[in-house]
Amino acid sequence: xxxxxxxxxxxxxxxxxxxxxxxxxxxxxxxxxxxxxxxxxxxxxxxxxxxxxxxxxxxxxxxxxxxxxxxxxxxxxxxxxxxxxxxxxxxxxxxxxxxxxxxxxxxxxxxxxxxxxxxxxxxxxxxxxxxxxxxxxxxxxxxxxxxxxxxxxxxxxxxxxxxxxxxxxxxxxxxxxxxxxxxxxxxxxxxxxxxxxxxxxxxxxxxxxxxxxxxxxxxxxxxxxxxxxxxxxxxxxxxxxxxxxxxxxxxxxxxxxxxxxxxxxxxxxxxxx
Amino acid sequence: xxxxxxxxxxxxxxxxxxxxxxxxxxxxxxxxxxxxxxxxxxxxxxxxxxxxxxxxxxxxxxxxxxxxxxxxxxxxxxxxxxxxxxxxxxxxxxxxxxxxxxxxxxxxxxxxxxxxxxxxxxxxxxxxxxxxxxxxxxxxxxxxxxxxxxxxxxxxxxxxxxxxxxxxxxxxxxxxxxxxxxxxxxxxxxxxxxxxxxxxxxxxxxxxxxxxxxxxxxxxxxxxxxxxxxxxxxxxxxxxxxxxxxxxxxxxxxxxxxxxxxxxxxxxxxxxxxxxxxxxxxxxxxxxxxxxxxxxxxxxxxxxxxxxx
Ligand SMILES: Cc1ncc(C[n+]2csc(CCOP(=O)(O)OP(=O)(O)O)c2C)c(N)n1
Numbered sequence: 254x255x256x257x258x259x260x261x262x263x264x265x266x267x268x269x270x271x272x273x274x275x276x277x278x279x280x281x282x283x284x285x286x287x288x289x290x291x292x293x294x295x296x297x298x299x300x301x302x303x304x305x306x307x308x309x310x311x312x313x314x315x316x317x318x319x320x321x322x323x324x325x326x327x328x329x330x331x332x333x334x335x336x337x338x339x340x341x342x343x344x345x346x347x348x349x350x351x352x353x354x355x356x357x358x359x360x361x362x363x364x365x366x367x368x369x370x371x372x373x374x375x376x377x378x379x380x381x382x383x384x385x386x387x388x389x390x391x392x393x394x395x396x397x398x399x400x401x402x403x404x405x406x407x408x409x410x411x412x413x414x415x416x417x418x419x420x421x422x423x424x425x426x427x428x429x430x431x432x433x434x435x436x437x438x439x440x441x442x443x444x445x446x447x448x449x450x451x452x453x454x455x456x457x458x459x460x461x462x463x464x465x466x467x468x469x470x471x472x473x474x475x476x477x478x479x480x481x482x483x484x485x486x487x488x489x490x491x492x493x494x495x496x497x498x499x500x501x502x503x504x505x506x507x508x509x510x511x512x513x514x515x516x517x518x519x520x521x522x523x524x525x526x
Numbered sequence: 527x528x529x530x531x532x533x534x535x536x537x538x539x540x541x542x543x544x545x546x547x548x549x550x551x552x553x554x555x556x557x558x559x560x561x562x563x564x565x566x567x568x569x570x571x572x573x574x575x576x577x578x579x580x581x582x583x584x585x586x587x588x589x590x591x592x593x594x595x596x597x598x599x600x601x602x603x604x605x606x607x608x609x610x611x612x613x614x615x616x617x618x619x620x621x622x623x624x625x626x627x628x629x630x631x632x633x634x635x636x637x638x639x640x641x642x643x644x645x646x647x648x649x650x651x652x653x654x655x656x657x658x659x660x661x662x663x664x665x666x667x668x669x670x671x672x673x674x675x676x677x678x679x680x681x682x683x684x685x686x687x688x689x690x691x692x693x694x695x696x697x698x699x700x701x702x703x704x705x706x707x708x709x710x711x712x713x714x715x716x717x718x719x720x721x722x723x724x725x726x727x728x729x730x731x732x733x734x735x736x737x738x739x740x741x742x743x744x745x746x747x748x749x750x751x752x753x754x755x756x757x758x759x760x761x762x763x764x765x766x767x768x769x770x771x772x773x774x775x776x777x778x779x780x781x782x783x784x785x786x787x788x789x790x791x792x793x794x795x796x797x798x799x800x801x802x803x804x805x806x807x808x809x810x811x812x813x814x815x816x817x818x819x820x821x822x823x824x825x826x827x828x829x830x831x832x833x834x835x
Contacts, residue, residue, distance in 0.1 A: 314596060361623055367594040372618040375587040379619060382591020385576060389552070390595075409615070412584035420576070 254337060256302050260468040266336070267297040267468075271497045272526040273332035273345060279517040281348040284357070286501060287508045288401055289329035291432040291465070291492040298471045299397055299428070300333045308338040311364040317394050318383045320368055322376020323401035323430070324358040325509070331355050331363070339365040374407025376400065377427060381417050384425040384485075395479065399428045403435025406444045411456065417485045418457025426478040427458070427487035430465065432494035436508050453487045465490025497524055530693040531668025534632045537689060538563025540675040541600060545571045551679070552592060554578060554601045556585045561691075562602040562632045582607045586615035586629075593625035598679065601627060605634035605647035605688060609654055621657045621684045628678045629654075633691040635774035636802065636819055637724060637812035646807030652779025654686040655752050661685045661705070662752040664773075664781075666726035667694045670749060673703035681705060688723065690774075692812050695727045700747060708755040714744035717830045718762035718769045722748050722781050725772035725800070728816075731823035732830060741834055751781055759788045768796035768833035772826055774816075777801035798829040 257263060270293050278284045296319075300306070304317040321330050328348065335342045340354060340363070347353040354363055358371030368379045380398035387394050400410065417425050429449075437443050446452070450460045459481045463470040471490070478486035494508070495501030498520040501512075512520055544551050545567055552574045559565040559577060568575035578585040582603055589599040601608065608631040609616065620627045631650065638646045655662050661683060665671040671689060678685040700709045711726070712733055721729035726747050733743040744766055746758060762769055769789065771782040782799040789795050802819050816822055 318595075320591070368590055369618065369622050372614050375583075375590075375615055375619050378584045378587030378615070379591035379594070381584070382588040382593070383595055384591075385588070386552075386592045386595035386597055389573065389597075396591075409583040409587065412578075412581035413588070416578055416581065416584055416588070419579075 254306055254308065258302065260472065263298050263302055263468045266301055267294050268524055268526040270297050270329065270332045270336060272521055272524050273335065274328045275498070275512060275517055275520045275524065277328050277332065277345045277348050278511040279514070280346045281511060283349060283511050284328055285325040285509045286328070286512065287434065287494040288323060288326040288430060288432065290496045290498065290501065291494045292326055292399060292430040293329055293496065294466045294468060295428055295430065295471050295490050296329055296333055296399060298468055299475065300337055302472055303475045304397065305394065308365070311339060315392065315394065318367060318396045320370070320376050320380050320383070320396070320398045321359055322370055322379070322398050323373060323404050324370030327359045330359065334365040373401070373404040374409040377410050377413035377417070380425055381413050381422060384417065384422040385420060387424055388422070395424045395426060397426050397428060399430065402429060402431045402433065402440050402446060403443070405429065405446065414453065414456040414458065421483050422485045423482050425485040426475070427485065429487055429489045430492055431489050432492045434494045434503065434505055434508065438505060449489060457484055459484050459486040460489060461486060462489045463491070465492035466496060499523060529696040531696060532693055533665060533668055533671040533689040534561070534563040536668045536671040537630055537675060538566035540672045541567040542570050544679050545574065548598070548679070550597050552576070552597045552599050554585050554589055554599060556580060556582050556603045556607065558603050564602045582612040583615050586612040587619040589627045590619035590623055590625055593627050598626045599628070600630055602630050602632065604645060605631035605650045606645055609647065609650040609686070613653055617657055621659050624659045624683055626682050628685045628687065630675065630687045630689065632689045634688045635690060635724065636807045636815040637690055637692045637774065639691065639812045639815065640809050642809040643806040648776045648802050648807060649779070650688060651751055651773070651775050651781065655779065655784065659684055660752060663705070663750050664688045664722040665749055666723055666747050667696045669696055670700065670703060674749065677703065677705050690724055694724060697726055697730070703749070706750045706753045706755060708758045709747040709749065710744065710758065711747050712743070712745040714742040714766070716742045716766060717833050718744040718746060718766045719772065719826060719830060720746045720748050720759070720762070720769055720781070720785055721772040722751065724774050725821065728821065728823040728826055729772055732826035735823065735827050736830055741830065743830060748781060751784055754784050754788065756788050759785055760792045763789045763793045763795035768798065770798045770800060770826055770829045770833065772800040774821060775801055777803055796833055798833060800826055800829060
């Protein structure tokens with residue numbers, strides 16, 4: 254895909270993606286807006302400015318890989334994939350319906366999805382496997398894994414973190430959507446993650462702490478990750494859950510509930526795409 | 527003297543053979559490569575072997591990512607940890623994606639011996655068999671282990687292959703090995719004994735003893751638990767007076783349940799189960815444990831006699 258360097262264009266794209274997420278969830282009647290909206294800027298930048306990929310050849314062995322470990326945020330991925338042209342936008346309106354291409358959580362039937370997810374905590378391992386395979390084949394492609402902050406309470410994540418540093422997976426880049434919330438409340442109340450950067454560093458990772466809604470910082474972080482040799486990088490993006498829709502921001506209820514008709518109209522007006 | 531082999535020795539050698547002919551074969555282990563014998567492959571192909579340390583969940587999900595890039599991954603550790611510790615990863619990352627991943631687990635069953643219950647997987651067949659897409663194979667001896675590993679390597683999709691810890695007697699004249707096709711080791715008309723793994727030897731011994739009492743028994747090696755050979759089961763249910771199923775596994779959910787399901791749906795017949803009955807294992811020598819859990823030729827013979835009498 255033609256990559257854009259223009260942050261204004263990326264910001265506009267992110268609005269478009271947010272709008273698609275809201276419309277998709279409205280039609281589906283269920284799904285997860287909060288964590289989809291918080292990660293929108295980082296994933297939009299990744300697909301439209303950073304990753305080498307070809308929507309016409311989703312199964313090519315020669316491309317960068319993206320794995321959405323926090324599978325419940327697939328509305329974001331679906332919107333991005335549709336916008337890239339992996340499949341028709343019509344598919345978005347069938348999300349979560351019987352026989353649809355876009356399942357409630359990621360499934361390999363969807364073009365652009367290599368590995369399913371939904372059971373949290375496994376995706377960094379999946380990315381590690383991709384990273385090791387690419388290195389073994391001496392292919393210069395990169396692997397990106399999106400994780401949630403609640404998700405990294407899973408022990409499997411830290412097993413993978415240890416192994417990725419052990420195997421010097423510098424082609425692996427974790428993206429942590431640090432929105433501070435999980436289902437039962439704030440991460441700091443449910444199960445505190447701090448000091449977060451220290452933890453990843455202690456596991457042998459290069460860490461980059463950014464404002465996960467600032468396109469300039471986001472793109473720069475990906476470039477920094479690319480240049481880091483001998484160890485994996487985690488981009489810790491401080492974000493706002495529900496970002497872009499005022500009444501969803503930092504509201505736990507919108508972790509996993511679709512907007513009503515009236516809320517959809519308000520949300521779309523606010524996003525103003 | 528008949529030959530006795532460690533299935534895991536055969537497995538390790540088979541991996542090396544495969545590694546030579548297929549550059550896309552990769553092997554994973556979790557700090558048990560000496561015991562599982564994946565160390566043989568590691569020595570030959572260090573660049574295609576990955577040790578994950580004591581982290582089975584990571585190992586399993588990593589195999590999924592690796593396989594998504596076109597590799598065939600053999601993943602090994604003890605049966606307890608491969609299936610129990612990492613079941614969610616096996617289900618959601620390996621099998622749901624239908625990846626070309628072969629889980630070859632060793633140290634299944636009570637014949638693990640002195641290590642005791644924590645290391646004696648008795649539920650693995652049950653929890654692997656319930657997964658869609660999954661193939662489940664239990665080789666009955668050394669040579670069959672090689673056949674099963676080769677067949678798995680040549681068949682796309684996920685496999686669970688269950689191996690033991692101790693030496694297995696090589697069973698002669700089994701005939702051709704075909705996935706999903708049981709081997710009738712001995713024909714008979716009065717009663718049928720269906721066995722898998724280490725229990726095949728005991729089943730043959732029981733059949734011999736029954737023969738001396740004038741009872742003709744059929745012995746079937748059901749090496750593939752999934753997909754199971756329905757025809758051979760239905761035929762036995764119809765044409766002999768009952769079936770004894772033998773497995774070194776809980777009688778809940780494994781081979782016995784597989785046979786029960788086919789029999790009850792197609793031609794109800796008496797099915798008696800030789801297996802571990804709602805108990806955990808314990809320390810002891812393998813032969814002592816087989817006695818303690820009623821997994822001997824004598825136990826099989828008794829069940830068979832109760833069917834024909
Ligand atoms: C293994 C597992 N346990 C529980 C769940 C249910 N679940 C779905 S989302 C979620 C909270 C995730 O929080 P976080 O990773 O912070 O996601 P985000 O806030 O970015 O949406 C939970 C517990 C799950 N999907 N998988």
